[in-house]
Every structure is written in structure tokens, then in C-alpha cells.
Amino acid sequence: MSKCRSCGEAAVVDLPRHNANFCATHLQQLCVRQVQRAISDYAMFDESARILVAVSGGKDSLALWDMLTELGYRADGLYIGLGIGEYSEESQRITCEFAAERGLTLHTVDLRSDHGFDIPTAARATRRVPCSACGLSKRHIFDRETARLGYDVLATGHNLDDEAAVLLGNTIRWDVDYLARQFPVLEAGHGFPRKVKPLIRLTEREMAAWCVIRGIDYVVEECPMAIGNRHSGYKETLNDMDERSPGTKASFYLGFLDRMAPLIRSAPQSQGAPEACPSCGAPSSSSETPCAFCRLESTSSSHEPVAVRMVLNRTARRAFDAQWGGE
Amino acid sequence: MIVRLRQPRREVEMAGGRAAHAVLHDLGLSREGHLIIRNGTLVPSDTMLDDGDVIEIRPVISGG
Ligand code: SF4
Ligand SMILES: [Zn+2]
Ligand SMILES: [Zn+2]
Numbered sequence: 001m002s003k004c005r006s007c008g009e010a011a012v013v014d015l016p017r018h019n020a021n022f023c024a025t026h027l028q029q030l031c032v033r034q035v036q037r038a039i040s041d042y043a044m045f046d047e048s049a050r051i052l053v054a055v056s057g058g059k060d061s062l063a064l065w066d067m068l069t070e071l072g073y074r075a076d077g078l079y080i081g082l083g084i085g086e087y088s089e090e091s092q093r094i095t096c097e098f099a100a101e102r103g104l105t106l107h108t109v110d111l112r113s114d115h116g117f118d119i120p121t122a123a124r125a126t127r128r129v130p131c132s133a134c135g136l137s138k139r140h141i142f143d144r145e146t147a148r149l150g151y152d153v154l155a156t157g158h159n160l161d162d163e164a165a166v167l168l169g170n171t172i173r174w175d176v177d178y179l180a181r182q183f184p185v186l187e188a189g190h191g192f193p194r195k196v197k198p199l200i201r202l203t204e205r206e207m208a209a210w211c212v213i214r215g216i217d218y219v220v221e222e223c224p225m226a227i228g229n230r231h232s233g234y235k236e237t238l239n240d241m242d243e244r245s246p247g248t249k250a251s252f253y254l255g256f257l258d259r260m261a262p263l264i265r266s267a268p269q270s271q272g273a274p275e276a277c278p279s280c281g282a283p284s285s286s287s288e289t290p291c292a293f294c295r296l297e298s299t300s301s302s303h304e305p306v307a308v309r310m311v312l313n314r315t316a317r318r319a320f321d322a323q324w325g326g327e
Numbered sequence: 328m329i330v331r332l333r334q335p336r337r338e339v340e341m342a343g344g345r346a347a348h349a350v351l352h353d354l355g356l357s358r359e360g361h362l363i364i365r366n367g368t369l370v371p372s373d374t375m376l377d378d379g380d381v382i383e384i385r386p387v388i389s390g391g
């Protein structure tokens with residue numbers, strides 16, 4: 001039986017990158033310390049900040065919300081109903097239960113009832129890949145609600161694996177603009193809220209372990225649109241490298257933040273869009289034509305609803321049918 | 328022992344008497360991409376599994 005590195009009690013998880021095993025108590029301590037360190041290293045927010053957490057029902061965002069409230073921060077949640085079939089129904093149910101059990105404040109925006117469309121329909125109507133329509137919609141709504149509801153900062157559950165995968169993609173393409181902007185804090189500017197990523201020092205496996213230990217019910221099956229996408233492929237590649245040489249993933253991303261980012265970052269990162277959308281008032285590059293979200297909304301809401309299965313590629317459709325029983 | 332897999336949800340029967348990481352290896356799954364839950368409790372990858380165990384292999388990678 002393997003023992004916890006800190007106390008010698010029975011361990012519940014092995015963390016190869018630390019070359020050690022940890023019990024439930026000390027795994028939680030490790031996670032909390034990494035989050036506190038990220039918050040202070042990047043001056044993300046202080047005790048008085050009103051924080052809005054972008055929650056999806058997945059492990060990362062629920063763990064983040066749990067940790068922030070546990071640490072005494074004032075953190076409320078915002079859930080966006082994306083209309084991705086049973087995946088969305090389950091994630092909404094789980095998120096609502098999480099908030100209700102802990103007496104936390106949860107705001108909800110539903111694409112179908114508030115904006116007249118859902119992600120599968122938007123993907124089909126605008127001929128975008130689903131994740132692109134989804135990312136655009138989520139960014140728009142999170143930005144808007146953070147400002148409208150008067151929060152100081154928007155916190156998202158991006159973890160070390162997410163950021164390392166994005167870094168790998170940006171590096172493979174040598175996308176210098178994106179590399180210069182890849183940072184755990186985006187300053188407020190031009191009507192955009194301040195955005196922070198407190199989980200960047202923790203891996204997906206550590207976040208999942210946090211949820212299991214804390215008894216947090218979360219959506220384990222991932223979004224059907226994510227199956228087989230490039231981002232997931234980068235994550236698997238990094239995990240293969242980590243398997244052979246533990247700690248590779250962390251040193252790739254955290255080393256970038258420590259040693260490379262300072263060399264290529266342009267001034268404090270603010271977000272640029274000096275005009276206002278004539279239709280919704282959101283920050284936009286033009287005051288003449290509607291913003292990208294308003295254009296997506298008007299094209300998609302006049303399109304007849306499209307089922308999730310119809311916008312999946314062949315691999316994802318096979319996985320979807322096996323998971324949800326097909327149609 | 329019964330091994331529960333996700334994505335999609337399914338169960339396979341496997342012989343016990345070996346370490347959890349050996350089971351992962353046989354199934355072609357990475358350690359960094361999964362957690363092992365034995366009879367409802369999280370356990371490290373070097374845990375020896377018994378024939379009577381119910382094992383959940385939970386993937387941790389999400390693609391959004
Ligand atoms: S995987 Fe794509 S479609 Fe699914 S929630 Fe994430 S961004 Fe949206
Ligand atoms: Zn311990
Ligand atoms: Zn607009």
C-alpha cells in the first residue's frame with residue numbers, strides 16, 4: 001500500500017510529476033496551495049473582489065467554484081445553456097444541484113430561450129465548426145453578464161492541460177500574436193471585463209481527483225462536439241510525453257510563463273475593440289455593422305432547429321450513438 | 328473483477344491480482360488521462376486489485 005508523502009497515511013492518488021503519492025487531505029492542501037500561488041503570482045484578485053465563475057458542470061469549473069468559496073472569496077456562478085442535447089441537460093441539472101446544495105448564487109442564460117438558437121443550429125446555419133460558434137457565444141455572454149451584473153472579474157476553469165494544449169498549438173503554428181497574449185490574466189479594457197484563470201498550475205487529473213475526494217458530482221462524459229477535435233489530440237500527445245517523462249507538460253507551460261512570456265509579451269494585456277455594436281452595444285470593431293454575436297444570432301435564430309447528431313463528424317457521431325443511444 | 332469504462336459507458340470483466348496501472352496498460356489507456364476508483368474509493372495506480380473488486384476507470388481529459 002502506498003503512503004502519503006506528507007503524513008504517511010494511506011494514499012488515494014499518485015502524482016508522477018511530484019514523484020509522490022498523497023492522501024485525500026494532502027492532495028487538497030496541494031491543490032489549494034497551487035491555486036493560492038496562481039492568484040498571488042498574477043495578482044488575479046483580492047479578498048474584496050466580487051468574482052463571477054464561468055461554470056459548465058464539468059470538473060474544472062465546479063472545482064474552481066468550490067475552492068474559491070472554500071478560501072472565503074465572494075464567488076457566484078454563471079451557467080450558459082448551450083442546447084447541446086442531453087449533454088447540456090445533464091450539465092445544467094448538475095450545476096443547479098451543486099449551487100443549491102451549497103447555497104451559492106447561480107445566474108443562468110439559455111441560448112434557446114434568451115437568444116432563439118442553440119449551438120448545433122448555429123453551427124449549421126453559419127457553417128462554422130460547433131466549437132467556434134460556441135466559443136463566440138460563450139465569450140460574448142460571459143463578458144456581457146460580468147459587466148451587467150457588476151462583477152469585478154470573470155474566473156474560468158482552464159487548467160494546466162488546457163493551457164499547455166493551447167500553447168502547443170500556438171507553437172506548432174508559430175502564432176506569435178497568440179503566444180504574446182497567452183497569459184493567465186487579461187486586463188479589463190474597452191468594455192471587456194478582467195479575466196483570470198486560477199487553475200493554471202493544476203492538471204486535469206488533479207482537478208478530477210479534487211472532485212472525487214470532495215464528493216462533487218460533475219459531468220464526466222465530455223461534450224459530444226469535443227470528441228476527436230484537435231485540442232483533445234494535443235492533450236493526448238502531451239500526456240504521452242508526460243507518461244514517459246513525468247512533469248514534461250508542467251515544465252512546458254509553466255516554463256513558458258516564467259521564462260518565455262516575459263520576453264514576448266507586449267505591455268499589460270488589454271482587450272481591443274474601441275467601438276460599440278449598434279445592435280447590442282457590446283464592444284466591437286465597428287459601430288456601423290452588428291458584432292459577430294449579433295450576426296450569429298440573427299442567422300441562427302431564423303434557421304429551423306438542428307439536432308446535435310447532425311453536426312458531428314463521423315468519429316464523434318459513432319461515440320455519440322454509443323453514449324446516448326443514437327436516434 | 329468488473330471494470331467500468333466511460334465514454335461510452337461500458338463494463339468489461341477482467342482478472343484481478345494485478346496492479347491498477349497494469350490494467351490501464353492492457354487497455355491502452357494513459358495513467359495521466361485517468362483516475363482509478365476501486366469500490367467507490369479513489370486509489371493510487373500501484374494498488375493491487377482483487378477479483379471481487381468493482382473498478383471504475385474515469386477519463387479526466389475534456390476537450391472544450
Ligand atoms: S466542446 Fe465545443 S461545443 Fe462543446 S462546450 Fe466546448 S466549445 Fe462548446
Ligand atoms: Zn497525507
Ligand atoms: Zn452585438
